[in-house]
Amino acid sequence: MKISALRLDRKHGGRDVEFWTEISALSDLDHPNIVSIIGFCDEKNEKVIITSYAAKGSLKEHLNSPKLTWTQRLKICVGVARALSYLHYDERRGYGVIHLNVNSSTILLDENWEAKLSGFKVSIKQSLNRMDHVVLSDPIGTIGYVDPAIETTKGVTHKSDIYSFGVVLFEILCGRKAFIRDEANRFLAPLAKSHYENETLQDIILPALLDQMSPQSLRRYSKTAYFCLKEERAHRPHTLHIVDELEKVLNFQPGLEDFVRSTSSTINVFPFCFLYAYSILFEKRHDVVLYYCFYLLLFSFG
Structure with a gap:
């Protein structure tokens, strides 16, 4: 059985509270699109969390790969959306979880390219009936994915995860990272929003994907991603709606990729x-x- 080991990195600011937050979160979670905790080590200043193995690494490593097809990318999106829906709304736990660090590095991929959400070290537990209430907090997350509404509201809600996921959706569509330090358009989110509003998204879509997607698939997918990035949280969709939309997008794919692939080889x-x-x-x-x-x-x- 293969496993993954996550060691607390004190040199880069790793703290004990993050170690125990991750363990506490994963211990209560059971979902096919969330990494499973196997055990942990806490002795002699060595803190390690053992989780299920991600054979393909993180999504970040495959964003610009032409080998990762549009249908595979859609299945990854659906998997992450289902994981977030489970975190935000599953009533069996009696509380919801705000992840606060959804990005292409915390989305892991198993040998079947199935998405496994990880990285719960800054997650927050919240009563299900208070998921829309602001939890006072400094900006949390990874640069390029952080909810801009934190500055005005001084805190986070589960809709902060929706914003981060919207950035990931555009990363998957465009085949580029959310933040590229040395580029003129360093941040993907405002770039993607601008192109969507000007109906020029095709200019930034990963070229290898253009022949693989149906017009309906692209239209519905990009609309979902765009609304996730709305400045006002009330205008962002709930994860239950996102799951429904992305599943419909996946159903719009009429085997086009297989046709292109088979004809090119035939x-x-x-x-x-x-x-x-x-x-x-x-x-x-x-x-x-x-x-x-x-x-x-x-x-x-x-």
């Missing part, structure tokens, strides 16, 4: 290249060559 482009070169070198009739290319194309599809 059609041998060599005959086309050969015939075209032959027509140029020997000045043969191009209309005849085009006829044969069309015939070969039909033959390739069987």
